[in-house]
Amino acid sequence: MxxxxxxxxxxxxxxxxxxxxxxxxxxxxxxxxxxxxxxxxxxxxxxxxxxxxxxxxxxxxxxxxxxxxxxxxxxxxxxxxxxxxxxxxxxxxxxxxxxxxxxxxxxxxxxxxxxxxxxVRSPLERPGVVLAALLGFCVLLLVVALVLLL
Structure with missing residues (x-):
C-alpha cells in the first residue's frame, strides 16, 4: 500500500x-x-x-x-x-x-x-548500538593485545 x-x-x-x-x-x-x-x-x-x-x-x-x-x-x-x-x-x-x-x-x-x-533511524541514533560497537571494539583490542603478549 x-x-x-x-x-x-x-x-x-x-x-x-x-x-x-x-x-x-x-x-x-x-x-x-x-x-x-x-x-x-x-x-x-x-x-x-x-x-x-x-x-x-x-x-x-x-x-x-x-x-x-x-x-x-x-x-x-x-x-x-x-x-x-x-x-x-x-x-x-x-x-x-x-x-x-x-x-x-x-x-x-x-x-x-x-x-x-x-x-527510519540511522543506527548511530540508537545509543545502545553505538555503545555495543564501542564495547566490541574495546574487547577486540584487548584480545589482540593478549595474543601479542603471549
Whole structure:
C-alpha cells in the first residue's frame, strides 16, 4: 500500500500552525524551518540559529527519514545567559521543558504515525548500538593485545 505524501504534508502544515516552524515542500518530502537559540556555550551564551528538519519520504515503503541541520544566523549577536560554575549549579538542565528542535520532531512523528508512516533511524541514533560497537571494539583490542603478549 502506497502512502500519500501530500496528505502527510498537509497534516504537518496544520500541526505546525502556531509554532515557530514554517513548512516547505521539497522534491523528496518537506522541510520544517525555525529560528531557535543554540544550546548554551561554555560561558552560558546562546546564539540565534536556523534549525532545519529535512524530511525525506519513501511513499512506496511508507517510511520517512529526518535530518537536522543548524546554521548560525549571520551577524546575529550572542545573547547573555546564565554563567554557571560548580558552585552555582553547572550542568543543571535549563528550566525550559524541551530542547530546541524536539517540537519539530514531535510534529512530524505524530502526523506520520496517524497516517501509518514509519520513521527510519540511522543506527548511530540508537545509543545502545553505538555503545555495543564501542564495547566490541574495546574487547577486540584487548584480545589482540593478549595474543601479542603471549
Amino acid at each position: 502506497a502512502h500519500d505524501p501530500a496528505v502527510l504534508l498537509a497534516r504537518v502544515r496544520k500541526a505546525a500552525k502556531g509554532t515557530p516552524y514554517t513548512v516547505t515542500g521539497t522534491a523528496d518530502g518537506f522541510e520544517l524551518v525555525a529560528e531557535v537559540l543554540s544550546p548554551p556555550g561554555a560561558r552560558g551564551r546562546r546564539r540565534p540559529e536556523t534549525l532545519t528538519h529535512r524530511v525525506a519520504l519513501d511513499a512506496a515503503g511508507g517510511t520517512y527519514r529526518v535530518t537536522d541541520t543548524r546554521v548560525p544566523v549571520p551577524g546575529a549577536p550572542e545573547e547573555a545567559g546564565d554563567r554557571r560554575s560548580l558552585l552555582t549549579g553547572f550542568g543543571r538542565r535549563p528550566d525550559a521543558p524541551e530542547q530546541p528542535g524536539t517540537e519539530g520532531h514531535r510534529i512530524v512523528d505524530e502526523a506520520a504515525a496517524g497516517l501509518g508512516w514509519t520513521r
